[in-house]
Amino acid sequence: MFGLVRSVQVREVQGEVMKLLFLGINYDPEIISIAVYSSGLCDYMARHGVETKVVTAKPYFPHWRVFEGWRGPFWKRRKTESGADVVHCPLYVPRKPTGAKRILHHASFALTAAPVTLWRALVWRPDVVFVIGPSLVAAPVGWLAARIGGAKAWLHVQDFEVEAAFATGLIKEESRTGRAAKAFERWVLRRFDKASSISRPMLDKLRQKEVPEERIYELRNWANLEKVTPIEGVSPMKAELGIETPYVALYSGNLANKQGLEVLPEMARHLAHREDLTLMICGDGPMRDELVNMAEGLSNIRFLPLQPLEKLSDLLGVADVHLLPQIAGAADVMLPSKLTNMLASGRPVLATAHAGTALGDEVEGAGVLTPPGDGKAAAAAVESLLNDPTRRAEFGLTARHRALERWDMDAILGNLHIEFEKLTSRQAALVSAE
Structure with missing residues (x-):
């Protein structure tokens, strides 16, 4: 026709x-x-x-x-x-x-x-x-x-x-x-x-x-650089959400099977000894119930619904580290749309991707990469970042600069x-x- x-x-x-x-x-x-x-x-x-x-x-x-x-x-x-x-x-x-x-x-x-x-x-x-x-x-x-x-x-x-x-x-x-x-x-x-x-x-x-x-x-x-700006100090939304730990590792977005989200509960298990950290999953989607079941018994992981768009900057500012899981084989066929606002928030990103992939190239210098599906390696990388505030700050500055320069x-x-x-x-x- x-x-x-x-x-x-x-x-x-x-x-x-x-x-x-x-x-x-x-x-x-x-x-x-x-x-x-x-x-x-x-x-x-x-x-x-x-x-x-x-x-x-x-x-x-x-x-x-x-x-x-x-x-x-x-x-x-x-x-x-x-x-x-x-x-x-x-x-x-x-x-x-x-x-x-x-x-x-x-x-x-x-x-x-x-x-x-x-x-x-x-x-x-x-x-x-x-x-x-x-x-x-x-x-x-x-x-x-x-x-x-x-x-x-x-x-x-x-x-x-x-x-x-x-x-x-x-x-x-x-x-x-x-x-x-x-x-x-x-x-x-x-x-x-x-x-x-x-x-x-x-x-x-x-x-x-x-x-x-x-x-x-x-x-x-x-990134909408007018709506997403780095927050100095503690985000006011942290108290709003009832989070009392000094540190937060945040995943915010769609909860779907193409993103390798199974690594998040595994990370939480490897980080259970860190009483100063909350791993926060903010979102909804077809994998939510499965992730909740996988996290059963873990006190350091919290699930929250998507937050209003007008609170995006405050939400992203809650994070000390942004989490960006991705499955092996997907890092060159999709680039998660949430990455741009993560970087604009001026916080470091931990992505489960290999160097040289589309996602790896964008995160390099603004965060750290760990192998897809390896929760233990991702947990160790988060802990290393939490223990090194100078490195976190350097990654955060690079992230914001990259958003200004590229997005x-x-x-x-x-x-x-x-x-x-x-x-x-x-x-x-x-x-x-x-």
Whole structure:
């Protein structure tokens, strides 16, 4: 079907207000992970003169259930404060997301998003259709919308979903499903006018998958440096949360199986002798109950729900050390979105990743690396940091400097806006359908 698209109309794009049609499964009011960057990108563009329309899902993450007040089989439209026009589509959300159920989950979003996306492309005629992966299953919808509407098609890869599914065991690589997933990914990646990702090793992955060099663009995640600032002394939130120990090692974010979170209870066991330390897990997701069971009998580990976004800086400031677990094999196919704000908080990061990986490169000099899955080594690294306040402070300064240097939101999104202008002004757009 996609090969039948032909040119029928010419429209000049220069001299008009730029129009951006965004397609992605995660968006505000979700407050963590990819939703933060999707919402931030669209809000920035809307505030800087780009007419922005969004097609997304009803909010469900990280709890893996649709939020209260959003349930039902209908689409919901709203206007954000920035001026972005957002349509939330219904979708299937599995309570316990297995490999097959995740595929159905993403397919259901592609199905319900398709009529809205294609209609907006046909009637509104955007300049750029910007698609976020995940969900890669919905990417053909965005590509077809761009062809129909005479727009440029841009695919931004936050996670290489197929390789992440292999690494976490959700799909077996040599199974029929695995082979089909690889073929589908390869087909999708090579059809977009522009393909971007968030780190240099992930850009190398695009090259390995035969995306032409001239189509590749580095679009890093960012930290909101106005909202996340280093806290001097003790964060006021520490007392609010009832934490009395001098030190806190913090993990905050989604609790899912692709992150190697099993290492956290193991770390807590190896650190049980440190009565001056609380290991705090702040978040929700499909692995929460399992982690609670694994931590049974440990008095030095606490589980808390996600905290309000307006308290993000205070929450991150509670940490003496940030914990960033990751499974082996995933450090080059995904870069945890939570890393940017960890670094912006001016606290050292302990990541379970190898040197030379995407995650290892970003943490180097701003924290320490230990082998994935090795709770004993991670616990020893935490203890070493707690015993060396000078080293912790040096890592923290480097972390904040790195956030300022590499992850400033205005600089990153300002450059993206310029790239949109370059992409759409190269030639007149050919709008086609047959």
